[in-house]
Amino acid sequence: MPTSSTPKKELVLGAFEVMAPTFLANSWRHPRAKPEKFASLQFWQDLAKQLDEGGFDFLFFAEHLAYPMDQGDKVPEVVIREAVQFPVHDALFAISGLAAVTERLGFVVTSSTTAGQPYLNARNFGTVDHLSGGRIGWNIVTSDMQTALVRLLGHREVTPHDKRYARADEFVQLCLKQWEGGWSDDDPQPMDKERGVFNDPEKVNWISHEGEFYSLNGYFPIAPSVQRTPTLFQAGASPRGRDFAAKYAECIFTQERDVEKAAALVKDLRARAEAQGRPGDSIKIINGMSAVVGPTHEEAVQLRKELLDAPSREAMAALFMGWSGVNLMDFDPDTTLADVRTEIGQSLLAQYQDGRTVGEVIDGLRETMGGFKVTGTADEVADELEHIAEATGIDGYLVEHSFGGTESYRDFINEVMPRMRDKGILPQQPRSGSLREMLTGTPTPRLPESHPGAALRASR
Template identity: 35%
Template sequence: MTREIRLNAFDMNCVGHQSPGLWRHPRDKSWTYKDLDYWVHLAKTLERGKFDGLFIADVLGVYDVLNGNVDAALRHSAQVPVNDPLQLIPTMAYETEHLGFGLTASLSFEHPYTFARRISTLDHLTKGRVGWNIVTSYLNSGALNIGQTGQTQHDDRYALAEEYLEVCYKLWEGSWEDDAVIRDREKGIFTRPEKVHPIRHSGTHFNVPGIHLSEPSPQRTPVLYQAGASSRGKDFAGAHAECIFVAAPSKAVLKRYVANVREAAERVGRNPREILSFNLQTVILGETDAEAQRKFNEYRQYVSLEGAQTLISGWTGIDFGQFSPDEVLRHRYTNAVQSAVETFTTIDPDKEWTVREMADWVGIGGFGPVFVGSPQTVADLMQEWIEDTDVDGFNLAYAVTPESFEDAVDLLVPELQKRGVYKTEYRTGTLREKLGGSGPRLAAPHPASGYRNLGETTSASRRVG
């Protein structure tokens, strides 16, 4: 098989991220998340390994579902403390040339007018290497702490997301024409007013009458990532996403998800092959299979099962503290991440999972599978998963950082390159172009491309008025 394998690194501006308890490992440096030295070293390491990007997760809120309080999350650093991810990116971009940056930002908690400016600024500062992971958020604590009465119902959040993106597309794509900024020193004109248009958006959730505050950035709209795994989320991804992030624990689940998103894209007239899919994966590497297994066994000694239960409770909205460790999971409706509840029942249809077994699974790498072995073994597994599921690549989480990422760059990448399934050089251009796009901007029939005629609309309305 010669299909190219794509890799992102998966991290978060916090301690431990997907492997609760492993901050205690003597070689783990995740506790230095608040130091730019950690992030610059990581970015340079990933660029050396020709990674497509660094995908930075985020949550606004705390995992306070377990036992109805935040104690376990604080005790085990289950994604708290957590800092703002956006502020990391300009420094890492300055220290690198090609690495992309996927920023997770919730549209539930920030107005699109201000958010659009933040992203345009970031796209300018990175010279077009930024992507946005569109999330609607699932933690009730986040909603409460910004003054809402509670988390909006799951499908209602996607209805808001559709309008949110419409506002952003109008600001990014339609407000400023390509030749609006002329910087004419002789005439004393920096921007031609007739080339900048108010978007005049009046909708159910947002009213944005004016112009975008930023001049056009290299990509205008950032590369769009999406991670919703519910039916509604997959339809949303098919309509808008350029890259999808999946946390499928088995090939059967992953194959079905990728196929569903491609079908959703085809239904709205998009080319389904233009959507790149990345599955959450953790790789534990050694020079030999035995060495990798020894390392994995060493890591497992530091897993916090209560920390894992804290994450599962937050992801599903179900307090697993109310069950005994050996109680079997039963399907329950949740207003949090619906797919999280279904995940364990689809790993093995014949298996009944206990709470303890679920926590043990999540202890290293979250919901995603863990590959343990030599570079040859892990490369075989990756190629097998790509061939069997149609996934395009992997978001690699860490068990111990930066060790997990350094092992991937130093051991796995050379093996993949030797097989001819991994790039040896970056493509030129913006992140969108590096990922295979024909240009820096979104092309038709993506819905964003439909908002580039605001100048004509504005002119017509002026003539009528």
């Protein structure tokens, strides 16, 4: 524990969003929610400007390529009726429009290694790194909702969990080869009008890759960007996912709700990073957190209750099915999930295989999904956030939205963040620079030498 003379860790803050009317089912029905314009650029520009001016470091977009579906191709009617991860739009297309109206806010977009292709992924993020001035990050996922992806993308079958990570490893390696090795570092674009040389052919490198899952032979046609490689996020919580994160991620998104478990997870992730040859403190661990703030403790508790009461049991079960592949409505409510297996959300399912009945799981989903739930006055919330950070060793919070839009963050920005600054756990002046510099503290926008991607650079 820090002493009074020990400088406190200045935390990073992100805002957790999805380009949809809501994240948790039915919170769009709350009077403070404004979901009507979720598909418009203006809606997200207003939010980005609020976060930028308020001192947040980045805006994080989760992704749902599909929608909750059971093993028998059935989409529960509640999914469509109550907007349970339906509709969901593609956030990457909005980033340049958000970067244009902000000064320093970073952006993290989720993109799947199961659904995507390395060349297109590298091309997309390389382009957006240019357009955002080096403020883009990639949240690497292997994708939930595998059943729906079989139907929508033509996959022959649900890809087994460990095979998804093997494919993800090759996917990321191939992206890194393009970003870091496609162009030499030493002035590859002289843009010399007199000599007629825009790109130096000796410094644009042919990439050859023949792997188990992918092949690529050619040039990477995206000019070198500010970061080259976007800042890398990952959120896998299974043992295989933790190893993958320890190898590649610069920021790891966790969703623990218990202080002791979070502290153990932080210790485990840093140890795994060291086993990969990386400094344990080179990865930043950012935990999910939902803050509900009120003028009084009682008013905050009442608002939290309203949010928890909004989703129906049926909607919450559908949400769980999308993340885990398990339809809770198919089970006797008095049984447990002890013997249930899944190839989709193994770590999520494991959290609920603790003896609780299916009925208890469904009724508790509203409170147990997501990260820490912090409720109270601004002083109480700031105090608890300080305590959690000190007790767990996390490096920041990803603030989960409550209502959608600017209303979700207003009280947190206006009331809680000033108190966090007074405590010394937020910087007095908002961070700036590339996303990598802001979040990891590196002296340049480029990957550090300890990252495996740095070994793929072409220096000729």
